[in-house]
Amino acid sequence: MFGRFRMVGITSYITLVSHSAIFKGIIMGAILLNTVTLTISTSISDTEDTRVYRLILDALDSCFVAVYFVEFAVKFYSLGKRYWMNGFNCLDFGFLLSSLLQIGLSKANFKSLASVKVIRSFNALRPLKSVSLIGGLQVIVNALLATLSGSFIHVVLLLCLLMFVYGIMGHYVYGQDNNNAVVYEYWGTFGSSYLSLFILTTAEGWTDVMRSLKAASKSFTVYAYIISFLFCGHFVFGNLFVAVVIQQIDKATTGYQKMLDTKRTLEAMKKLENAKISQRNEMQRMVKQRRGRIQHGSLVL
Numbered sequence: 230m231f232g233r234f235r236m237v238g239i240t241s242y243i244t245l246v247s248h249s250a251i252f253k254g255i256i257m258g259a260i261l262l263n264t265v266t267l268t269i270s271t272s273i274s275d276t277e278d279t280r281v282y283r284l285i286l287d288a289l290d291s292c293f294v295a296v297y298f299v300e301f302a303v304k305f306y307s308l309g310k311r312y313w314m315n316g317f318n319c320l321d322f323g324f325l326l327s328s329l330l331q332i333g334l335s336k337a338n339f340k341s342l343a344s345v346k347v348i349r350s351f352n353a354l355r356p357l358k359s360v361s362l363i364g365g366l367q368v369i370v371n372a373l374l375a376t377l378s379g380s381f382i383h384v385v386l387l388l389c390l391l392m393f394v395y396g397i398m399g400h401y402v403y404g405q406d407n408n409n410a411v412v413y414e415y416w417g418t419f420g421s422s423y424l425s426l427f428i429l430t431t432a433e434g435w436t437d438v439m440r441s442l443k444a445a446s447k448s449f450t451v452y453a454y455i456i457s458f459l460f461c462g463h464f465v466f467g468n469l470f471v472a473v474v475i476q477q478i479d480k481a482t483t484g485y486q487k488m489l490d491t492k493r494t495l496e497a498m499k500k501l502e503n504a505k506i507s508q509r510n511e512m513q514r515m516v517k518q519r520r521g522r523i524q525h526g527s528l529v530l
Contacts, residue, residue: 244307252303253362259296264356266290287335290352294328297358301325317361324358327351364485372481373474380473388430388466395458396422402454403445415441429455430462 246252270286273279301322305312312318331348360366396419404416415425415438425438435455442451 240307243303247303247307256296256300257359257362259293260356260359260362263290263293266293267352267355290328291332293355294325294332297321297325297328315361317367321358321361324351324355328355364489368481368485369478372478375481376474376477380476381470384466384469384473388462391458391461391466392423392426392430395426395454395462399425399442399454402450403442406445409444411441412445416445426458426462429458430466432459432463435459 266286266289273282273286275283304318308318327348328351331352334348360370399416400419400422404412404418404422406412407417414421416422425441428434428438439451439455442455445451
């Protein structure tokens with residue numbers, strides 16, 4: 230029985246530690262320092278002269294991985310199976326697993342393998358661990374994921390249909406001159422027409438596309454074609470994308486704020502309940518003390 234109470238006490242203490250600001254601050258500090266060391270490691274060449282610096286960076290990297298492992302152990306011990314129900318926790322575990330795999334392969338003298346280099350490049354994703362510690366970043370990430378699975382797909386499909394229509398029109402109207410290399414490059418096939426329209430959608434390099442159209446035809450229809458697509462593909466759909474993302478961010482922010490308000494309310498109610506319990510216990514203690522004094526006085530009389 231005593232062992233069970235002792236285990237419950239340890240679990241409660243570890244849970245308290247995992248939610249404490251100090252613990253999160255230590256992990257966040259490790260992430261920031263790890264970001265600095267990753268940046269420094271890119272400017273140090275792998276030569277004999279820089280061997281000492283490489284050893285120092287490798288030692289620091291092992292320390293950071295140890296901190297991340299402690300973070301995983303503390304969270305997993307306090308949450309149990311619920312740890313895997315949080316996508317950000319699974320992401321952190323993936324970073325930890327790749328880091329441990331990289332260290333293991335490096336210790337086994339497999340540093341020169343291409344797969345090890347690829348795994349080592351995953352270290353650049355470690356700063357993303359900060360997402361699991363900052364609620365505001367989680368709101369933005371969740372909003373972006375919700376955008377990709379919602380209205381965003383419908384907007385993309387509608388844009389693809391618009392590009393399909395304009396691509397077919399551009400190929401048959403302006404891309405039939407196979408002797409003109411510029412025209413054929415931009416409008417000679419449906420694929421090249423589609424790519425040219427994608428360039429117009431981004432509004433980057435659209436002047437080159439405009440020149441290819443003018444080389445294909447001197448008619449005013451060229452201006453009507455490119456201006457109408459720029460207006461629909463860039464301005465209209467560009468603003469639609471922004472509107473969808475802002476809508477999802479606003480929805481996610483509202484839900485996050487409600488969650489924080491509910492959490493604060495529950496904490497306030499818990500504090501009030503604890504205060505009532507303490508006051509009740511104090512009153513019972515005073516009543517018992519008063520009764521003891523009365524009984525003692527009666528015995529004296």
